[in-house]
Amino acid sequence: MNRYDVAVIGAGPGGSIAASLLASSGARVALIDKSTFPRDKACGDLVGPRALALLADLGIDLPRNRRVVSDMLLVGPSGRPLRLPAESGITYPGSGWLIKRRIFDETLYENAISGGSLPISARVNKITKADGGRYQIYIGDSAISADFVIGADGANSLVAKEMNLSDEASALYGFAIRGYLEASVDTPVISLFDEKSIGGESNVLFPGYGWIFSDCEGMANFGVGMGVLGDKKNASMATRALLPYLELLKQQGWIKSSKFEPATKLGGWLKMGYHGIIPARENVLLIGDAAGLVNPLQGEGIYAAMDSGMRAASAISSHPGNAAQIYRQELEKNHAVYLKSAAAIQRLALAHPKLAKNGANLLTSKWMPSTVGSAWGIYWNDLIEGSGHIKGIKLAKSVAFGVELLAGMTQ
Numbered sequence: 001m002n003r004y005d006v007a008v009i010g011a012g013p014g015g016s017i018a019a020s021l022l023a024s025s026g027a028r029v030a031l032i033d034k035s036t037f038p039r040d041k042a043c044g045d046l047v048g049p050r051a052l053a054l055l056a057d058l059g060i061d062l063p064r065n066r067r068v069v070s071d072m073l074l075v076g077p078s079g080r081p082l083r084l085p086a087e088s089g090i091t092y093p094g095s096g097w098l099i100k101r102r103i104f105d106e107t108l109y110e111n112a113i114s115g116g117s118l119p120i121s122a123r124v125n126k127i128t129k130a131d132g133g134r135y136q137i138y139i140g141d142s143a144i145s146a147d148f149v150i151g152a153d154g155a156n157s158l159v160a161k162e163m164n165l166s167d168e169a170s171a172l173y174g175f176a177i178r179g180y181l182e183a184s185v186d187t188p189v190i191s192l193f194d195e196k197s198i199g200g201e202s203n204v205l206f207p208g209y210g211w212i213f214s215d216c217e218g219m220a221n222f223g224v225g226m227g228v229l230g231d232k233k234n235a236s237m238a239t240r241a242l243l244p245y246l247e248l249l250k251q252q253g254w255i256k257s258s259k260f261e262p263a264t265k266l267g268g269w270l271k272m273g274y275h276g277i278i279p280a281r282e283n284v285l286l287i288g289d290a291a292g293l294v295n296p297l298q299g300e301g302i303y304a305a306m307d308s309g310m311r312a313a314s315a316i317s318s319h320p321g322n323a324a325q326i327y328r329q330e331l332e333k334n335h336a337v338y339l340k341s342a343a344a345i346q347r348l349a350l351a352h353p354k355l356a357k358n359g360a361n362l363l364t365s366k367w368m369p370s371t372v373g374s375a376w377g378i379y380w381n382d383l384i385e386g387s388g389h390i391k392g393i394k395l396a397k398s399v400a401f402g403v404e405l406l407a408g409m410t411q
Helices: 013-024 049-058 101-114 158-162 232-251 302-318 323-351 353-363 370-380 393-410
Strands: 003-009 029-033 067-069 072-075 081-084 096-098 118-121 124-129 135-139 142-151 172-182 189-191 208-214 219-229 266-272 284-286
Touching: 003 013, 003 135, 013 029, 013 049, 013 101, 013 302, 029 101, 029 135, 049 096, 049 302, 072 370, 081 370, 124 158, 142 158, 142 302, 158 284, 172 232, 189 232, 208 232, 219 232, 219 323, 232 266, 266 323, 284 302, 284 323, 302 323, 323 353, 323 393, 370 393
Parallel strands: 003 029, 003 142, 029 118, 072 189, 142 284
Antiparallel strands: 067 096, 072 081, 124 135, 135 142, 172 219, 172 266, 189 208, 208 219
């Protein structure tokens, strides 16, 4: 049978969550992905507090081969670290988990399949709207039809392009590349650095950041991510920066060895800031990266992907005649304000790299009180909502208010 109630295109965390919830509500769901699972993904492998809370609410257990991550260090261009302390909020825990994406994504995928979603391992070539309002999804020489389509197919979403939901001229893109090496880092490190420190000629701030996180198996995930706005050709800067960043980590004393297996190197695109996208129209809904829901400040998108998948599934199940409008309202309420204001900060930093470098050095200077680290960690990770009265929350709210004013003036 090739007729489905919903076709979910892309079986990452968002797509698998959406498929699982729709199947549990009685819908006939096709879960389509071009890859077979398990498969790898370019990512820092860090699942944050909000994502863990959502998984707990849905009753989804993760494998035990993960590392609990709490405090992090933000290292400025001067080499000074600022501790970002982790505290439990009212609605989320005070830690995240480091778990490889091939394990994490397969767990969610298998949960969707065991819950009744029908897997299709193939590349989608084309999507059209047929007479009667159903959608035709072409896979090779065959096709399936569905009443609803959920585009969970990433930053370069075919669904968004085929359904005219993407405006490339105003989209905000990022690119990240990572590798693995044998190393142990006690506290996860996020680095802001100038271009000269990684072999460039300029002392201005690199338009992104680097990271290194150790897992529970003696390996470390390290990488570089950067914002390119709408100019994708600039992504080559991240690729060129990967190995020099590894040397910088060694020079600063965070690791002893800078040797890694080149085969583990993997890059991928991010669509950020809720820009250049129409998240839903008629019976087509975009989630996760396809909807531009990646955090422009630190590149995290797992929670937003799963949350948007949950909200898309709910809109389809509860309001099938008005699902797109309901879903758009949910995104505006729960994601848009933060993402658009964070995008304003990113644009400002990319346009004024010297100013951005001075700001990064000030943020990580020895005169900064610990409250600043707490506040920046809360704001940067979008943890204000549901935080309760944790340390730094008042300052974090003030930062958010100021950034929202800035975003309003620059739009």
